[in-house]
Amino acid sequence: MSKGVFQLKEDDTQTVRIGRDEVQEIIPDADFRFSLIMLKDGRKYFVCGTLEEVDQTFEEAK
Secondary structure (H helix, E strand, O other): OOEEEEEEOOOOOOEEEEEHHHEEEEEEOOOOOEEEEEEOOOOEEEEEOOHHHHHHHHHHHO
């Protein structure tokens, strides 16, 4: 399965590649500009993008 590429909230010059099958939960940030992606292995990433944008990135990566 392909992986989506996301910019990190803390440093928008860095990216992380995540496969949809690795995700346990996606939680939108309070201001809805960022999302917390929690992985099954315990790692967590705050990424740029709304919940809808994150889902769209995963769909485009298929």
